[in-house]
Amino acid sequence: MSILELSVKELRKKITNKEISVPEVVKAQLAHIEKTNPLYNAYHDINKNALLRAETVQKEIEAGTLDSAFAGVPVAVKDNICTTEMTTTCGSKMLTGFHSPYNATVVKRLQKAGAVIMGKANMDEFAMGSTSETCYYGAVKNPWNPEHVSGGSSGGSAVAVASYGAFASLGSDTGGSIRQPAAYCNMTGVKPTYGSVSRFGLVAYGSSLDQIGPIAHNIEDAAAMLAIISGYDDQDSTSLKQGPFDFNDCLKEDLEGKKIGIPVNYLGEGIDPEIKAAIYEAAKKLSELGAECEEFILPMVDYAVPAYYIIASAEASSNLSRFDGIKYGYHPKKFTDLEDLYLTARSEGFGMEVKRRIMLGTFALSSGYYDAYYQKALKVKALIKQAFDGAFAKYDTILSPVAPTVAPKLGESLNNLLQMYLSDIYTVSVNLAGIPAVSLPCGFNKENLPIGMQFLGQALSEKTLVQLAYAYQSITEHHHKKPQLEVL
């Protein structure tokens, strides 16, 4: 087995035992990326300083000044998270070649922990999309079958790890953007509680919904990464005043006494029968671990997608206004006056999906429509939160599918946008409620495409969710399955 196929924990053991040095790992990693990236397009920009950084980290490890769960571990960072090294393009022509003047808080924390950032991972343009096909720099392809999409918007982050181009990665999740590509690529991803990970340096899509989180081969690695990036940041006013997560005492294989709710209305019409079967199969496994599973009806489900698209688009229409062609980013060569500069820069710099959502959001916020759309969506958001509160009064977690289907074929979704929006049905309500969720593999369909499931919990119940995922992964093999990679 290649060194690159180890888990973070196993790699760390080898580095600590001096079986391998960080520069050796990074060299192997770079060579592998060179062979796989042209096929899967996980990375947009590869870190030219990765090897240099590896040498520094190695010295610090040897000097005994650096000892963390990610010291010397190659990672990928989604391209909407600001880094001074490498570009930060958000998958958009608008930001081609853009270098951020500062590092995001999560990047600083990863660097302090000794992680080696291998590159910036491709994504749907400005995180708008569910397939990573709206990326200006080409679609990201699924390692399980390159004719299928990776999922999105954090497709590059999921594929970087799934194709062994990094040991773990950072994604961002506004409406399922970590969990859904993780599900499509047989990865484990965490969407943390809103406010538990700093958003400083995350190029905003829907500010009240966005959250950065980890993607890895298993929950233990993902939890270790989350522990590093979480905790209060005084540069983010929405960050919660608490320390980083500590998952050491919840890596247990026992689920005795845990109550799991399964929303039957998530498993009715519209869901792929193979996914439905996989969910019930998972419930059986969880029962074997001592958990008690019960079916129930989760209200408000039908309203989640429209409310999500209104709130996210409204906030996006404001957040993306700064890309005006003046200070940075795409600047048109020809324009007649200020108005024309704005129009040309934004017409030429943004892709179709981004323009569609900006227009949708602009409309939802316009005077005369604000109450009917944005204000109403906020009310729905509050009701959805209430519905979850009701459920979590009875259950420790909700077990749900991540998406109604497995990864669709490339091109399929963009031809049916409404279908694409509706495929977010199981993920968006988590962001509206601000609660955490863990997405993890629970099987494969007959075409050998991964199926994912997710555990949802009340705000700050990350430890419970990690324990559920850890226990499940300790008796299942899905997350160990490897795709047949094509290499150059």
Next chain:
Amino acid sequence: MAEYYSDRSKYDVVIGLEVHVEMSTKTKIFCGCSTAFGAEPNTQTCPVCTGMPGVLPVLNEQVVQNAIAAGLATNCEITQNCKFDRKNYFYPDLPKAFQTSQLYLPICRNGWVEINGDNGKKKVRIHQIHMEEDAGKLSHHDNTGETFIDYNRCGVPLMEIVSEPDMTSATEACAYMEALAAIMSYLGVSDCKLEEGSMRGDINVSIKPKGSSVLGTRTETKNLNSFKAITRAIEWEIDRQIDLLENGEKVVQETRRWDDEKGIGYTMRSKENAHDYRYFPEPDLAPMHISDEWIAEVKAKIPELPQQKQARYLNEWQLSEYDAGMIVRSKALALFCEETVALCNEPKEVVNFLMGDGLRLLNENCLDAKDMPFAPKQLSDLVSLVVKGSINKTTAKAVFEKIFRENIDPIEYVKANNLEMVSDEEELVQMVADVIAANPKSVADYKGGKKAALGFLVGQIMRATKGRANAARVNELIREMLQD
């Protein structure tokens, strides 16, 4: 009575003001950059205030504190659960393309300030005060057609103080602005310097038939940055609106601009083209709760305000309302005055010096009262010399100027230059006798009824004594001697 271009007897004028006050905090509202005025372009900026991708605001608590103080000092209610909203519009001076401001829950509401109105004292009601960030500054180069952007001012905290339409003339509008400026500078929340742009006003003007209770259509003229401009813009706009109505036309609701150089106002945009700012709650800042304790803490620190000082001066010092009003316009001047009075206990004399030659000399030297180039002790010594009769008014004026310009010690200076008043009766009688003998023509004139000749004779003595003679006594003596 002022002369107006139009006949105003048939109309009532209704004016409301939106005043933008730049706060004098050390750092900006959402980042740690300095707010100091006059630095090299774009040297006081960071990723946050230049709206780089991915940045988030962190609210400067001092801004909230200042806004609470401003609200309390203008009799407002404090909105204890308040929040920020985004006001979205595109302009190159606004790098985020939205201004973080307050629409739905402004921090202060329903207050008032008292002004000297056209018909005596009146209250101008304050609708609301909200916090927001300033934009950058554009400069256009006519030669090259280029536009340059300076983001130093971007993110400097502002308060927008919105009045009710309670004013009826340009004079009242200026009185209101002055009252606000005085209060804000007393609180130390702003230096309210119009010339540096730290205080700017938007005026809302409408007219209606005299006595009518139905408001006319109003126009808004934006960004006026001097009392002169405010006065002229209001007068011009009233005339324009009366003209329209007199000619059977209608006033159109619109936003206007005032060109102070040319002395004309013009349409900026009509109501139909008004911006839709698409306000919505700022998701990057959590709603704030302002506790009772915090409000009490701010309240306890509010100093004596201009109106309270003015009342005290009327009472304790028996100053005229006008004099007291002039002194309290500047906190620094009022404090200087109080310190001087504390030393010599002669408020009227002290005020006379400060308001007469004091203000004149400050003006001539472009100084602010806080940069007064001498100490209260020097002025109190000078006042004591005058009160004791050691020097006369003419000498005192000259000595005051010396104090101001050369920072001299008045007691030493008077002694060294032999400036004590000549009040010795024998000496004065001799001088008067001499001057009468030497000027027979003037004496004859005086006796013939030309009273002006007396002034000439007194003047001769004052000149001979270099102004040191007790002029009042000299006057009496000449009259007495010529009566014989």
